[in-house]
Amino acid sequence: MTGATGFIGSAIVQELINAGYQVLGLARSDAAANSLAAAGAKVHRGDLKDLDSLRSGATASDGVIHTAFTHDFSKYNESCEIDRRVIEALGFALVGSDRPLVVTSGIGLLPQGRLATEDSVPVSDSIPRIASEEAARAVADGGVRVSIVRLPLTVHGDGDHGFVPILINTAREKRASAYVGFNRWPAVHKLDAARLFRLALEKRAAKAYYHGVAEEGVPFRQIAEVIGRRLKVPVISVAPNEAANHFGWFAHFAAMDVPASSQKTREQLGWQPKQQGLIPDIDRPRYFETRKNGDGRS
Numbered sequence: 608m609t610g611a612t613g614f615i616g617s618a619i620v621q622e623l624i625n626a627g628y629q630v631l632g633l634a635r636s637d638a639a640a641n642s643l644a645a646a647g648a649k650v651h652r653g654d655l656k657d658l659d660s661l662r663s664g665a666t667a668s669d670g671v672i673h674t675a676f677t678h679d680f681s682k683y684n685e686s687c688e689i690d691r692r693v694i695e696a697l698g699f700a701l702v703g704s705d706r707p708l709v710v711t712s713g714i715g716l717l718p719q720g721r722l723a724t725e726d727s728v729p730v731s732d733s734i735p736r737i738a739s740e741e742a743a744r745a746v747a748d749g750g751v752r753v754s755i756v757r758l759p760l761t762v763h764g765d766g767d768h769g770f771v772p773i774l775i776n777t778a779r780e781k782r783a784s785a786y787v788g789f790n791r792w793p794a795v796h797k798l799d800a801a802r803l804f805r806l807a808l809e810k811r812a813a814k815a816y817y818h819g820v821a822e823e824g825v826p827f828r829q830i831a832e833v834i835g836r837r838l839k840v841p842v843i844s845v846a847p848n849e850a851a852n853h854f855g856w857f858a859h860f861a862a863m864d865v866p867a868s869s870q871k872t873r874e875q876l877g878w879q880p881k882q883q884g885l886i887p888d889i890d891r892p893r894y895f896e897t898r899k900n901g902d903g904r905s
Contacts, residue, residue, distance in 0.1 A: 608632050609655070609693070610675030610711075611648060612639045614766050615758075618801035619672060620646050626805060631668055633661070633675065655689055658696040665700035670707045670808050673697060680856060687735040691742040698746030698753070707752040707811040709804055710743040712736070714759045714793055714818065714867045715860070722823065723867040725757075725816040747814045754807045754815040759793035760863060762800055762819075763888050771889055773857055775834055784835035785845045785853045790864035791824030796882030806876040817872040821880035824866030833890045 608623075610616035611632030623630050624647050634640040635654035643650050651667075653660025655675055665671050673694060677686040694710055701708055716737055717723040718730045729737050740755060747753040761770050778784040795803075800819045807817055828842075835842035850858035872878055882888075 608648075608672045608674070609661070609697075610673070612642045613674060614764075614768060615762055615797050615800055616674045617642075617646065617766075618764075618797045619674065619804045620648050622798075622801040622805050623808075624648065631664060633664060655693050658692065661693060661696045662700040665697045665708075668706070670709075670811075671697050671701065672709045672804055672808060674711045674804070676711065684735045687738040691738040694739060694742035694746060698742070698749060698751045701746075701751045702749055705752065705811075707754065707808055708743075708746065709754045709756060709807045710739060712739050712743070712755050712757045714757050714820065714865050715863060716740070716757075717865060717867065719864045721866070723818075723865060725818050725869075725871040727867075744814070752811050752813045754810065754812050754817060756800075756804060756807055756817045756819055757867075758800060758819045759795055759867065760860065760865065761792055761794045761885060762797050763794060763885050764797035764882070765893060767797075767894070770857075770860060771830065771885075771894065774830065774861070775838070775895060777854060777857065778831075778834050778838055778840055781853055782840050783853070784831045784838065784840055784842045785850075785861075786828040786831040786842070787845055787847055787850050787858075787862040788864075790827045790862060791866045792827055792830070792863065792885075793820045793823055793865065793867040794825050794885035795819045795821040795880065796884075796888065799878075799880040799882050803872070803876070803878050806878055810876060812875075815875075817876065818867055818869040819872075820867045820869040821882070822884055823868055824864075825885050827861070829886055830889070833886060837890070837895050 630648040632643040632648045640650045651664040716729040717727045
């Protein structure tokens, strides 16, 4: 498993171990290796640029879950191309073995403004992140059992260092919590997402698309209102052409309207989200503990 010590990956590791699996986790540092060992997983040293280490890890495993991604938005195109090569390397190691590969993608690739389903296709092949799905489809065409799990814009829960903490930090800096229009964000709790990855691995489907969506579309304004109330700053509406002044590089994501369904996923895998929703989850003091970095990571 790649990304085994990440926010979502660490939850998947525990989900798998609790279900009786032995997990081999990719670790690029001593700290990551120690974290994996403490969680009860075995350690495979390497990183996303060491394709030989990826291939050897996949060869030694009965199945592969790929959740790692380099979240450096200043080098986003490069990060997406790295992900393409990673998926190709993992797939190469599984060809002819009948062992499953589960790849991570995002709901944000899909057309905006209408309810997306598992059958929806990315709005444009010019979006850099589409590289992951393109690579997964190519590997599947090569005979590998590939499943693609699309995650929503926000996967929430304790330890979150994703989009909601970015919004919180922006509101702190700007002294206002903003929203853009009436857009909606789908959401899922990390523990529900972890169970979905396990179910996808066990299903061993070929060319399957799953949506890790517990809530189809939480109004972005509600997120902004929780942040404003918790930080005691005003909640303001900003026009689309003014969003960059408030959100900076994050304006594109803040304005996304990508409601999504997971009905087909639930029917095929028997997946039923059980954790609390986004709004009550982020409406807790823990989400508002001071963060050190501007991207929400502590």
